[in-house]
Amino acid sequence: MIFVDFKILILGSDANAYYMARCYYEAFKKKAHLIGKERLAFTKFSNILTVEYNSNLWCEEEFIKVVNNYAKSFINNLILLVSTNETYSKIIAKNKDKLLSNLIYPKQNIFVLETLVNKELFYKTYQNNCLNFPQTYFYDLNNDLLPIIDFPIILKPADVINYNHLNFEGKNKIYKINSLEELKNVIKRIKDAGYKGKIILQEYILGDDSYLYDSVVYVDRHHQVKVISFAQIGLQEHSLSMVGNAATLINGYSTFKEAPIKEMKSKIIKFMESIDYMGFAEIDMKYDDKSKSFKVLEINARQGRSSYYISKLGANLIEIMAKDLINKEEIALLDLNNEVLLSFVPKYIVKKYVKNDDFKKKALSMWKKRISPMECNLDTNFKRFLLMKKRLWHYRKDYKNAYWTS
Numbered sequence: 001m002i003f004v005d006f007k008i009l010i011l012g013s014d015a016n017a018y019y020m021a022r023c024y025y026e027a028f029k030k031k032a033h034l035i036g037k038e039r040l041a042f043t044k045f046s047n048i049l050t051v052e053y054n055s056n057l058w059c060e061e062e063f064i065k066v067v068n069n070y071a072k073s074f075i076n077n078l079i080l081l082v083s084t085n086e087t088y089s090k091i092i093a094k095n096k097d098k099l100l101s102n103l104i105y106p107k108q109n110i111f112v113l114e115t116l117v118n119k120e121l122f123y124k125t126y127q128n129n130c131l132n133f134p135q136t137y138f139y140d141l142n143n144d145l146l147p148i149i150d151f152p153i154i155l156k157p158a159d160v161i162n163y164n165h166l167n168f169e170g171k172n173k174i175y176k177i178n179s180l181e182e183l184k185n186v187i188k189r190i191k192d193a194g195y196k197g198k199i200i201l202q203e204y205i206l207g208d209d210s211y212l213y214d215s216v217v218y219v220d221r222h223h224q225v226k227v228i229s230f231a232q233i234g235l236q237e238h239s240l241s242m243v244g245n246a247a248t249l250i251n252g253y254s255t256f257k258e259a260p261i262k263e264m265k266s267k268i269i270k271f272m273e274s275i276d277y278m279g280f281a282e283i284d285m286k287y288d289d290k291s292k293s294f295k296v297l298e299i300n301a302r303q304g305r306s307s308y309y310i311s312k313l314g315a316n317l318i319e320i321m322a323k324d325l326i327n328k329e330e331i332a333l334l335d336l337n338n339e340v341l342l343s344f345v346p347k348y349i350v351k352k353y354v355k356n357d358d359f360k361k362k363a364l365s366m367w368k369k370r371i372s373p374m375e376c377n378l379d380t381n382f383k384r385f386l387l388m389k390k391r392l393w394h395y396r397k398d399y400k401n402a403y404w405t406s
Helices: 015-028 060-073 086-094 110-117 119-125 160-164 180-192 261-274 307-313 317-326 347-353 357-365 382-400
Strands: 006-011 032-036 049-053 078-083 136-140 153-157 175-177 198-203 212-219 225-229 231-236 246-251 279-288 293-300 334-336 340-343
Touching: 006 015, 006 060, 006 317, 015 032, 015 049, 015 307, 015 317, 032 060, 060 078, 060 086, 078 086, 078 317, 086 110, 086 160, 110 119, 119 136, 119 198, 119 293, 153 160, 153 180, 175 180, 180 198, 212 246, 212 261, 212 307, 212 317, 225 261, 225 307, 225 317, 231 347, 231 357, 246 307, 246 357, 261 279, 279 317, 307 317, 307 334, 307 340, 347 357, 347 382
Parallel strands: 006 032, 006 078, 032 049, 225 334
Antiparallel strands: 136 198, 153 175, 153 198, 212 225, 212 231, 212 279, 231 246, 246 340, 279 293
16 A cells, blocks of 8 residues: 655654554554653654653643654655543644644544543533543532442543543542541542542442453544444552553454343444544543443543554554545445453463453463563664563552552
8 A cells, every 4th residue: 555655743742642553563664753741761862763852741832843844854745643631632633723734643632532531521411422432420529419329439630631631649530438427538549630620439249350342443534434343341550640541452353142242242333423523533431331231431532552452453553543634545344353352461460460361361361462562572772672561560569559449
């Protein structure tokens, strides 16, 4: 296949940014350029990308200036612009008229993007659609009395962008709350840190990490779903800042044979095509054994941290975007059903901490063919090799002292 010549600019310096650069290198044998807010281990010492940093990148005015300056330096080239988090996606969607025309990216509807990024808007806007959600309450930090609820519950910020920009002791991505006293303490800590949005209080669906599922979709420029995966998560990250991210998953596999996967995939396609969305999205779900249904926890308006696994199923993420947005091709639906194992964590963590024995047995049987988004054979820098080995070692501490337990 012949592609129109283009360059690529990836916004971010985290794991998501690294594997998107990896996808570009694997497909086109060229280095992606990254612009990140801060120097993170995931993209340090890499031979397959170039990266620069700007500490003010979350400032809208600075963002537009930096991105446009890069575009000006390659004004005769199309540049595929790839966002790796909601902050950048929102700035892009708000400023389409201010970005240079050689920057090519999914032209997001800002209202639709807001309804996915802001979790209060998400649950309220789509409460009567074809997807099922856990029972959810919205708590105003300044005005509301606490609802009468059964514990445990899940607590998370409604305004993800505002919350992500805060730093405070004891900050978690998601909180599992077991008592009223704990709930009051967590709310006070978040309020004192300067968070202004509402808090989501949500039903906790019973089940260990293997009740969690992940779906990656790509919605093309015509708002049609062209890629869909469906993976069972056997283990999620258990540290404060990373809980909610998959650590080990298997696509095309489920230990819960009665789970309505085919029906759920149809619902996801129907939903994503109904909301005027474009680009990659990741759907986080949990299987509710009581209702025998999947309940959607959130939809990330971007590829997820673990979405690299679809590239090994014939859907290289950058290649898909380039076909759609650069070449303007019509893409046939890729329903990714084949089995593939992805793991960020080493084998001994899977052996020790995966609670679902069937999932553990399956994962270990596939281990020799596993994929790790951070371990690329083409990336031969020895300093990076040592850094990644150090990260794998740190998982011992992360899980031993884990905040999160199912």
